[in-house]
Amino acid sequence: MKYRKLRDIEVSAVGLGCMGFSHGYGAIPTEDESIRLIHKSYDLGCTLFDTAEAYGPFVNEELVGKAVKPFRDKIILTTKFVPVFQEGQEIPEGKLSKKGVTNALNDSLKRLQTDYIDIYYEHRVPLDSRVEDVAEWMSEFIKEGKIRAWGQSQSTVEQIKKAHAVCPISAIQSEYSMMERKFERDVIPLCKELNIGFVAFSPMAGGFLSGKYNKNTEYKGDDVRRVITRFNPENVEKNQPLLDLLHTVADKKGITPAQISLAWMLHKNDFVVPIPGMRKDERVVENLGSADVVLTDEEFNNIETELNKITIYGNRTDEDIHKLGTVHAIETGK
Ligand SMILES: NC(=O)c1ccc[n+]([C@@H]2O[C@H](COP(=O)([O-])OP(=O)(O)OC[C@H]3O[C@@H](n4cnc5c(N)ncnc54)[C@H](OP(=O)(O)O)[C@@H]3O)[C@@H](O)[C@H]2O)c1
Helix, strand or coil: EEEECCCCCCEEEEEEHHHHCCCCCCCCCCCHHHHHHHHHHHHHCEEEECCCCCCCCCCHHHHHHHHHHHHHCCCEEEECCCCCCCCCCCCCCCCCCHHHHHHHHHHHHHCCCCEEEEEECCCCCCCCCHHHHHHHHHHHHHHHCCCCEEEEEEEHHHHHHHHHHHHHEEEEECCCCEEEEEEHHHHHHHHHHHHEEEEEEECCCHHHHHCCCHHHHHHCCCCCHHCCCCCCCHHHHCCCHHHHHHHHHHHCCCCCCCHHHHHHHHCCCEEEEEEEEEHHHHHHHHHHHHCCCCCCCCHHHHHHHHCCCCCCCCCCCCHHHHHHCCCCCCCCCC
């Protein structure tokens, strides 16, 4: 495993996204199996574990808290609050208020069985919200020792700049993969300029980039792939040129398409850290193993040149996922 920095917080170059153990990808493993996979990731050098109050809601934090307890002080634990009420959180001030977020943080600490969170994210940053207020609250939580650092998810350049000026942000966690590169235009360069880490969620584009799914694959239950357009059978077919590129490069290097897709983003920026979701032993080994893949500049440039020629069809939007009834779509401008 290799390590890199999210501002001044050191993390493994590839982290573990824990959402799928309770939420978002259909049938879930048993608690014992989930804990075993989290421990396996840690044993392989993974030190970044991501969860959120919204996953479940709440039960994912309970699971992750229980799983990481034996090595809590050796890892970076990240969680998030959403700006809208979850079950039982109603207070007159509203969720996006000092009291609303303080309550949410205290509850996350309890569920995670810890007295501090390493990076606390605002899960969505509504366009009509005052980011400076949230930054102010975060600065107080840092002083109180409840969080070490904070971040935003799917925020805009303007929101990052305004909030960072009040309380420096350590990480932006937003969607980034070979299939979703919109943040390369503005947010990622801004992160570089301001020394903010960028944590890439859905780095495997929901598994597509592994090349192990096809247009006939069926998704059930709360699996977001039932509703996101990237997984329309028609788009799966139209996106084959990307898989062809990945297979060609992977075959030449004797590794897998999944590993090439993660190695590509690791090579491109040293402050980017992908957090794939993985619920099988071989995926844990494969994805964490991508941290050790070395691409030469020539290999990277060839991938980049070919990637730039490929049109990507479909995407993953909150509005589409909202149709499953498991998350709220919040107007964020991204
Ligand atoms: N901030 C946000 O708004 C936000 C949104 C979404 C996610 N997240 C965070 O980001 C994490 C990752 O997102 P994600 O789960 O969408 O990431 P992802 O890794 O792009 O997609 C996960 C899916 O891809 C499959 N997969 C991953 N690696 C694979 C491989 N090597 N071979 C075959 N299939 C593979 C997984 O399979 P199995 O699980 O079946 O093994 C799972 O179905 C989440 O767990 C969560 O912590 C944050």
